[in-house]
């Protein structure tokens with residue numbers, strides 16, 4: 001089912017065993033005449049929020065309404081369990097058509113930037129939970145924050161961005177701050193050998209220092225590079241360019257969608 005997906009680079013074979021064994025989420029299959037033709041997963045990940053992922057339909061069974069039927073069943077499931085909202089991330093045009101026609105609204109678009117590791121400098125500071133909470137008002141007022149649609153676009157589960165989320169990120173060691181707290185980066189669990197950033201706040205000198213410090217951090221941790229998800233048109237684009245970052249894939253965007261249940 002995944003052989004022809006993303007030029008054979010689908011992540012699903014890698015996570016399959018874990019997903020089958022994970023009692024905290026529902027990994028579901030669709031069958032036609034006793035043969036599995038599709039899969040999808042529903043994962044509660046924050047109060048009231050359920051993440052939808054891993055939708056695949058076997059190539060020879062596509063365009064027959066199977067994905068649509070599976071998604072509708074998933075939405076019904078989530079409603080019955082009284083979740084407030086279903087969210088997902090996708091980069092694929094057919095999937096975008098499916099989700100938009102099912103009523104999902106786009107919260108954010110992000111493009112991928114990459115900066116390679118750099119030797120020799122100081123990694124950035126990691127704030128504690130109390131400091132993270134105090135930093136929230138300046139993050140909320142930062143230029144371009146509205147482009148994130150109110151969420152932190154972690155493509156493994158986009159949570160609402162607020163003081164509580166800042167505190168949670170700090171608790172997990174996933175927040176970095178620039179000089180005098182004038183720039184902030186929210187990290188996410190990386191998929192590969194990199195430091196992965198899902199949200200940036202701040203601009204100018206402080207942000208540039210932070211972006212360089214992330215490249216130093218990648219080197220200190222023996223990782224190849226830093227990836228940054230950034231909404232197109234965000235003012236930090238200039239700071240990324242100025243600190244040696246470039247588009248990893250200028251054509252493609254990833255989108256975060258949400259459906260109120």
Ligand SMILES: CC(C)(COP(=O)(O)OP(=O)(O)OC[C@H]1O[C@@H](n2cnc3c(N)ncnc32)[C@H](O)[C@@H]1OP(=O)(O)O)[C@@H](O)C(=O)NCCC(=O)NCCS
Nearest residue numbers: 055056057062063064065066067068090092094095097098
């Ligand atoms: C995306 C995918 C799950 C769709 O499965 P499917 O069973 O063929 O989808 P359906 O027949 O239920 O179609 C539902 C809607 O999806 C959209 N769609 C599906 N395939 C499409 C295609 N090739 N081109 C454009 N739109 C498409 C359409 O909006 C369609 O509605 P319509 O038939 O009324 O126009 C399937 O193509 C797939 O497994 N692709 C590879 C993996 C992938 O991209 N997964 C999604 C990751 S989030």
